[in-house]
Amino acid sequence: MTRAVAVLPARYASVRFPGKALAQIGGKPLIQHTWERARELTAVERVMVATDDERIVRAVTAFGGTAVLTSAEHPSGTDRVAEAVRDTCPDLVVNLQGDEPIFDVKAVDQLVRLMAQDPGIQMGTLAHPIGDGDEHRDPNAVKVVLDQCGYALYFSRAPIPFARRRGLVAALRHVGIYVFRAEFLQRFAALLPTPLEQTETLEQLRALEHGVRIRVLVTPHASIGVDTPADLARLAPYLEGGPAARAGDGVVPF
Numbered sequence: 001m002t003r004a005v006a007v008l009p010a011r012y013a014s015v016r017f018p019g020k021a022l023a024q025i026g027g028k029p030l031i032q033h034t035w036e037r038a039r040e041l042t043a044v045e046r047v048m049v050a051t052d053d054e055r056i057v058r059a060v061t062a063f064g065g066t067a068v069l070t071s072a073e074h075p076s077g078t079d080r081v082a083e084a085v086r087d088t089c090p091d092l093v094v095n096l097q098g099d100e101p102i103f104d105v106k107a108v109d110q111l112v113r114l115m116a117q118d119p120g121i122q123m124g125t126l127a128h129p130i131g132d133g134d135e136h137r138d139p140n141a142v143k144v145v146l147d148q149c150g151y152a153l154y155f156s157r158a159p160i161p162f163a164r165r166r167g168l169v170a171a172l173r174h175v176g177i178y179v180f181r182a183e184f185l186q187r188f189a190a191l192l193p194t195p196l197e198q199t200e201t202l203e204q205l206r207a208l209e210h211g212v213r214i215r216v217l218v219t220p221h222a223s224i225g226v227d228t229p230a231d232l233a234r235l236a237p238y239l240e241g242g243p244a245a246r247a248g249d250g251v252v253p254f
Contacts, residue, residue, distance in 0.1 A: 002116035004179075005090045006044045008034055009077030010098030012053035016228050021056050021098055023232055026240030030226060031056060032063045033101035033239050040105045043112035044094055050077075050084035051098075076203055078178070082189035085182060092116065093185050095178040099226045101239060103177060107219035111179050114217065122184040123207055124215040125152075126175035128222050135173065142174040142202060144216060152214040155202050172216075175223045178204075184212070 010021040010031050017023070021031040031049060038047045049060045052072040060067035068084040081095045092115055094108060107126055115121045127144050135141050139157040147153050154160065161169050180188065194209040196202075207214055226232050 002091045003089070004044045004092040004094060004112050004116070005085060005088070006038050006041055006047045006094040006096055007081040007084050008038060008047070008049045008096050008098040009080040009084075010049055010051045010056055011072075011074075011077075011080070012051070012056060014227075017226070017232075019055075020226055020232070021051070022059055023226075023229075025101075025232060025236050028063070028239075029059050030101060030232070031060060031098050032065070034096065034098055035060070035063070035065050037101055037103065037105065038096055041094070041109055041112075043109040043116075048084060049098065050080045052080070078185075078203060079189050082185050086186065090182050093180045093182050095180065095185075097176055097223070097225060100176075100223050101226070101235065103175070103223035104219045104221040107217060107221065108177060108179075111215075111217045114215070115179055115181065119181075121215045122181050122212050123188070123204075124179040124217065125204065126177050126219055126223075127172040127216050128175060128219050130171040130173045136171050142176075144172050144174045145169070146172070146216055146218075150216055150218075152204075152208065152216050154208070155200070155204055157200055157202070172218065173222070174204075175219070176225075177223060188212075 012019055014020050022029045049065060049067040050070050051067055052070055057067040057069055070080045070083045074080045078095055085093050092112055111124045115124050130136050136159045142155055142157060143160045144155045145153045145160050155174055191206055194206045196209055197205040
């Protein structure tokens with residue numbers, strides 16, 4: 001049987017929102033809301049938080065979760081996740097985002113099971129259709145284009161594909177959730193940043209530049225992240241006991 005674990009990287013420092021992992025919503029820290037959502041996954045056997053701060057460790061322990069203290073020097077959440085699972089023996093590692101308490105649980109489960117059935121897939125992720133032109137042009141909305149087999153051709157902050165003719169290819173926005181085969185995760189974290197990765201500041205391009213295909217599962221649902229206190233306030237009505245955020249079968253509309 002394929003063993004899968006889910007890891008939530010959560011650092012304390014944040015340029016726009018320091019300490020956001022511990023920001024309170026409905027009497028719970030943000031990281032607890034995300035952990036509870038991750039616990040709805042049925043394709044993983046356990047969930048852990050990987051952090052660089054003892055305050056987050058204490059908070060996670062207090063609500064009954066498992067936290068691993070990792071180096072404060074990691075440049076990305078993926079590096080933090082790689083350290084957290086280095087001495088364990090999973091087959092697949094789900095890299096969630098500690099600041100995204102609403103994501104499509106069914107899609108993540110489906111991606112894990114897809115990779116469990118196909119050992120040739122080293123890395124997988126999610127995407128959803130883009131709703132409007134403003135989102136397509138927004139450099140903070142990462143786009144992805146796929147080949148005919150559902151693998152990523154390229155990720156970019158630019159509006160790809162450029163639609164000279166309408167209606168042929170739907171624009172897709174990348175959802176920053178990954179599933180790694182555990183051995184590849186360690187190799188990936190050990191690779192030096194690549195030119196396209198540094199140009200776009202998108203670490204998934206490192207895999208493509210090294211010839212590793214990324215399987216992309218398309219979901220109709222977005223995953224909403226918290227980058228600012230305003231984002232936290234916007235999510236609060238859905239997390240303060242709201243059944244929509246606990247449904248496990250999609251994402252609430254915004």
